Amino acid sequence: MTQPFITCGTDHPHRRGRRRVRALLGAAVALAVFSHLSAQSALLKVERDGDRLRLSAPQFHVLTGTPLQRLRDGRSVTYVFSASLQVERGGARGASLTRQVIFSYDLWEERFSVAQVDDPKVARSHLTAAAAEAWCLELLALPVRAAPADKTFVVKLECSLREEGAQAADAPSAATFTGLIDLLSRKTRAAPPRWEAVSLPQRLADIKDKAPK
Amino acid sequence: MGVNRLRHKLVLVFLAATLLPLAAILWMSSALMSRSLAFVATDDVATLAGSLEGVGREYYRQTRQHLKDEAISGRLDPQRLAESSRAGWPAPLQHFWDSSEAERFILSEPDGERLHYAVRRDHQLWLYTTSLDGVRMGEITRQIREARARAGELRQRNLPRGFTLALVLSSALVWVFSLSVVFYLSIRISRPIQQLTAGLGDVAAGRFGTRLQSTGRDEIGLAIEAFNQTAGHLQQSRDRLVYLTQVASWQLLARKMAHELKNSLTPIRLTVEEIVARQSSAGPEFFEQAAAIVVDEVTSLERRVRAFSEFAAEPEVHPARLDLDAIVRERVQFLRGGHPGVSYQVASSQDAPTGWADGDHVKGIVTNLLENAAEAAGDGGVVLAVAGRSGHDAVVEVHDSGPGVSGDARARLFEPSISFKKHGMGLGLAISRKNALLAGGDLTLIEGRLGGAGFRLAIPTSERAER
Numbered sequence: 001m002t003q004p005f006i007t008c009g010t011d012h013p014h015r016r017g018r019r020r021v022r023a024l025l026g027a028a029v030a031l032a033v034f035s036h037l038s039a040q041s042a043l044l045k046v047e048r049d050g051d052r053l054r055l056s057a058p059q060f061h062v063l064t065g066t067p068l069q070r071l072r073d074g075r076s077v078t079y080v081f082s083a084s085l086q087v088e089r090g091g092a093r094g095a096s097l098t099r100q101v102i103f104s105y106d107l108w109e110e111r112f113s114v115a116q117v118d119d120p121k122v123a124r125s126h127l128t129a130a131a132a133e134a135w136c137l138e139l140l141a142l143p144v145r146a147a148p149a150d151k152t153f154v155v156k157l158e159c160s161l162r163e164e165g166a167q168a169a170d171a172p173s174a175a176t177f178t179g180l181i182d183l184l185s186r187k188t189r190a191a192p193p194r195w196e197a198v199s200l201p202q203r204l205a206d207i208k209d210k211a212p213k
Numbered sequence: 214m215g216v217n218r219l220r221h222k223l224v225l226v227f228l229a230a231t232l233l234p235l236a237a238i239l240w241m242s243s244a245l246m247s248r249s250l251a252f253v254a255t256d257d258v259a260t261l262a263g264s265l266e267g268v269g270r271e272y273y274r275q276t277r278q279h280l281k282d283e284a285i286s287g288r289l290d291p292q293r294l295a296e297s298s299r300a301g302w303p304a305p306l307q308h309f310w311d312s313s314e315a316e317r318f319i320l321s322e323p324d325g326e327r328l329h330y331a332v333r334r335d336h337q338l339w340l341y342t343t344s345l346d347g348v349r350m351g352e353i354t355r356q357i358r359e360a361r362a363r364a365g366e367l368r369q370r371n372l373p374r375g376f377t378l379a380l381v382l383s384s385a386l387v388w389v390f391s392l393s394v395v396f397y398l399s400i401r402i403s404r405p406i407q408q409l410t411a412g413l414g415d416v417a418a419g420r421f422g423t424r425l426q427s428t429g430r431d432e433i434g435l436a437i438e439a440f441n442q443t444a445g446h447l448q449q450s451r452d453r454l455v456y457l458t459q460v461a462s463w464q465l466l467a468r469k470m471a472h473e474l475k476n477s478l479t480p481i482r483l484t485v486e487e488i489v490a491r492q493s494s495a496g497p498e499f500f501e502q503a504a505a506i507v508v509d510e511v512t513s514l515e516r517r518v519r520a521f522s523e524f525a526a527e528p529e530v531h532p533a534r535l536d537l538d539a540i541v542r543e544r545v546q547f548l549r550g551g552h553p554g555v556s557y558q559v560a561s562s563q564d565a566p567t568g569w570a571d572g573d574h575v576k577g578i579v580t581n582l583l584e585n586a587a588e589a590a591g592d593g594g595v596v597l598a599v600a601g602r603s604g605h606d607a608v609v610e611v612h613d614s615g616p617g618v619s620g621d622a623r624a625r626l627f628e629p630s631i632s633f634k635k636h637g638m639g640l641g642l643a644i645s646r647k648n649a650l651l652a653g654g655d656l657t658l659i660e661g662r663l664g665g666a667g668f669r670l671a672i673p674t675s676e677r678a679e680r
Contacts, residue, residue, distance in 0.1 A: 073365060074358025107266060107354055108273040109318065125308045126317055177379065184382070185375020 044157050044197035048204075050211035052141035055083060055157060056134065057197045062159050063103070063112070063129040065193060071105040071112070078102045078117060078162040083140040087153050094153070095146030099139040100162060103132065144204070152201040159195040219406065223399040224392075231388060239384060246376045255367040262360040269353050273328075276345060277318050280330045284341040291332070291339035302338075306331060310338060325351030405433045412440055421448035469629060473517045477510040484510075524629060524640045530651055534675045535568040535575055537607050538600040544579045545598055551584075554592030562601035569607075569678035570652035575670070578645040578656065582611040582668050585641065589615030595663055606654060606671040615665035618658065626658055645670075653678070 042059035067077045084096035100117040106125075112132040115123035116139065124135050140157070147153055173179045283289040294302060299310060309317045309331050321327040321342075326349050330341040405428045415423035421444050425437045484506045491499060538561045545557045568575065579598075586596040590613040597612040618626060629643040642656070649656040654672035661667035 070365075073361035074354065075362060107357065108270060108320070108350060110270075123308070124312070125305070126312065126314065177383065180382065181372075181375045181379040182370075183375075184378040185370040185372050187369055187371055189369070 042195075042197040044155055044199040046155050046199045046202065046207060048144060048207045048209045048211075049141070050209065051144050053144055053147065053155065053207075054141045054210075055137045055155065057137065057157065058130075060133065060137075060157065060195065060197045061129070062133055062136075062195050066190075067103075067161060067193070068129075071103055072107075074105070074107065076102050076104045079136065080160050080162050081136050081140055082158045083142055084156050084158075085142060085146050085153055086156060087148055087151050095142060097140050097142055099136070101136050101139070147204045149204055152203050154201050155199040157195075157197040161192045163192070217403070220399045220403045223402070224396060227392065227395045231391070235384060235388060239381060242380055243373075243377045246380075247373045250372050250376070253367065253372070255364050258360050259364040262357045262364070265353065265360075266357050269350065269357075272348065273350065276328055276343065277330075280318070280328055280341060280343045283343070284330055284332070284339075289341050289343070291341045293334075294338040294340060296336040296338070306338060306340070320350050323351055324349040325354065402433070405437060409433070409437060409440060412444070416440075416444055416447065421445075421451060465629065470521070474514065477514045477517070481507055481510045520640050524644055524647075530571045530574070532570055532652065532678070533572055535570060535572055535607075535672075537568050537575070537609055537672075538565045540572075540576060540579060541598045541600045541609055544576065544583055548580070548583050548587065552587040554594075555587045555590050556593075556595045557583075558595065558597045560597065560599045562599070564602050565600045566602050566607045567675040568672045569675040570654065570672040571648070574648040574652060575609075575672065578648060578670055579609055579611070581641045581645045582609075582670065585668075586611050586613035586615070586666070589613045589665055591615065594665075597663055602674070603669075603671060605674060605677050607674045608672075609670045610659065610662075610667060612662040612667045613665040614663040617661060617665045623658060627656070 042057050044060070045056045045058075047054045047056065062079055063071070067079075070077050078100055080098065080100050082096060082098045085094040087094060102115050102117055104113045105111075106113065109126060111126045112129060113123070113125040114127065114132050114135055122139070124132070127135065137157070142155065280289070284291065294306070296310070299307065302310070303322070305319045305322070309319065310333070314333075316330065316332045319329045319331055321329065326345055326347070328343050328345060328350075330343075332339045332341070405425075408425050412423050412425050415421075423444055424441050427437050427441070428434045484503045488495075488500070488503050541561075542559055545559055549557060583596060583598065587594075590596055595614040597610075599610040599612075601608055601610075627642050627646045629640050646656040649670055649672065652672045654670065656668065656670050659667040659669045
């Protein structure tokens with residue numbers, strides 16, 4: 001005989017307890033997913049500046065967590081920024097632009113320096129964290145001609161860390177005893193962080209041009 | 214099979230001799246490593262780097278404030294750099310000039326022993342500089358970076374686990390390699406022993422032609438060589454013996470045949486010579502007598518040839534339960550008429566058992582023994598026949614009151630070449646003993662009870678045979 005899903009009157013205490021646990025677990029999972037998503041994604045603002053579409057995202061922060069700690073430890077970190085234009089949300093990627101930026105940190109001035117990997121002359125120093133992040137977004141200005149004139153589109157911003165070299169040049173070979181110890185003692189690394197920001201769907205005609213006429 | 218056990222024993226001994234010590238060594242090494250790694254001061258290094266950074270930052274702030282105060286108060290003269298010479302400025306100054314900042318502090322490169330205070334003044338860059346009194350901020354930066362990098366590397370590793378796993382893995386590799394070597398050596402050692410065992414089995418089975426492949430000059434190789442030599446000698450000895458036995462048999466047979474044929478041919482020759490000598494004067498009686506002699510001798514020759522044929526024959530054996538007492542009495546009764554001058558006595562023990570043999574053969578043997586005894590005893594002599602038990606055998610003994618058997622004759626009594634009877638051919642006892650042996654028993658000469666010879670026929674009892 002099947003039990004009804006919702007019962008009136010008396011309910012078995014064990015069953016009631018199980019349902020409560022299930023509900024709590026579900027809520028916890030939902031909360032974790034929501035907080036993760038809200039931490040990892042932010043709203044992207046798109047502005048027209050002449051023939052370029054400039055991006056900004058005040059809530060988009062990549063100088064956090066492990067990479068920030070790494071910078072404060074005196075090491076440099078390379079971020080890979082990518083902006084892509086999609087005619088429909090979830091649709092095929094249209095025009096896209098990718099920039100790799102190397103960050104470093106001045107321990108005494110407590111400021112960041114940034115430089116484009118493939119063009120080191122494109123660089124800034126003595127920047128706050130927010131200024132450094134904003135400077136990176138400035139590198140990702142998409143051409144206006146990439147946006148459709150009569151359709152809504154979204155711009156998606158993605159950021160990830162560039163994988164560090166698999167092994168340092170002086171790392172011991174796994175064929176040696178030292179190398180074997182090194183190989184077997186490595187802890188499993190957490191998945192590298194990724195950041196995303198997506199603009200609201202908009203038409204090109206609705207975006208005001210900031211450039212002086 | 215046995216050699217496989219030897220191989221398994223060798224491998225098991227290796228396992229027992231290595232696994233426990235190996236496990237103990239691994240455990241001790243792991244414990245020692247864990248203890249040693251406890252002294253790795255990763256956290257201390259990180260803490261020290263943090264403290265150094267804090268101290269350095271405070272010193273830098275104070276120096277920076279002091280430099281700025283000195284610059285504002287005018288106690289320090291700046292170096293004035295015109296914007297027109299900007300191309301020759303160091304990169305940090307260019308970066309500052311390109312920025313929108315009004316002022317900036319810059320450490321000198323590469324060691325950071327001096328601090329610059331750059332201020333924008335219209336189209337000029339004023340640069341105030343102070344020494345850090347030997348404190349190299351660049352060097353401190355590098356040291357902090359290296360210390361933290363080292364600490365970070367160590368934090369990303371579980372060294373005790375890495376050391377233990379590496380030790381276990383390398384030990385396992387060495388151990389497996391050693392096990393393989395031991396297994397290979399056990400095969401190398403056991404294979405010649407296996408061959409040797411098989412070879413010895415062949416030799417035990419009489420296959421002396423077996424030869425083994427020598428493996429080298431070690432103890433096993435020497436044993437194999439010794440085996441090959443021994444097998445060769447055994448083969449030679451056996452072949453020689455077989456040949457000599459065959460030759461002896463042929464010689465014996467030839468002597469016997471020559472002797473027997475000569476016995477009959479001499480009277481024939483003499484009779485024929487007599488016929489030739491008397492052919493003119495002899496009457497018909499002589500010719501009849503001479504013909505009778507020749508016919509007798511030829512008949513004798515035929516009888517001898519038959520006897521040899523019987524000796525050479527391999528008769529079929531049909532064993533059955535036999536009442537030896539009845540057979541003895543029946544044979545004595547049968548022979549009484551042939552030797553009226555001999556006194557026959559038959560004695561039976563209470564527990565005379567039933568025998569198990571071919572009835573015809575046993576009757577033949579008993580007849581032969583009684584005939585021989587009667588011949589030896591002669592007129593007035595006595596023959597005693599006894600049926601009884603001896604151990605697990607049923608026996609028939611025949612004794613006579615004759616002269617007995619001499620020492621020389623005892624040795625060759627059962628050989629097919631001697632006869633002490635008037636019409637004997639020397640094959641009776643040989644045939645009798647052969648048949649006794651075929652029945653699973655034997656025919657032997659024993660001490661005579663009546664002063665003469667004594668013979669004992671022994672055959673299996675029916676209980677023993679049927680068991």
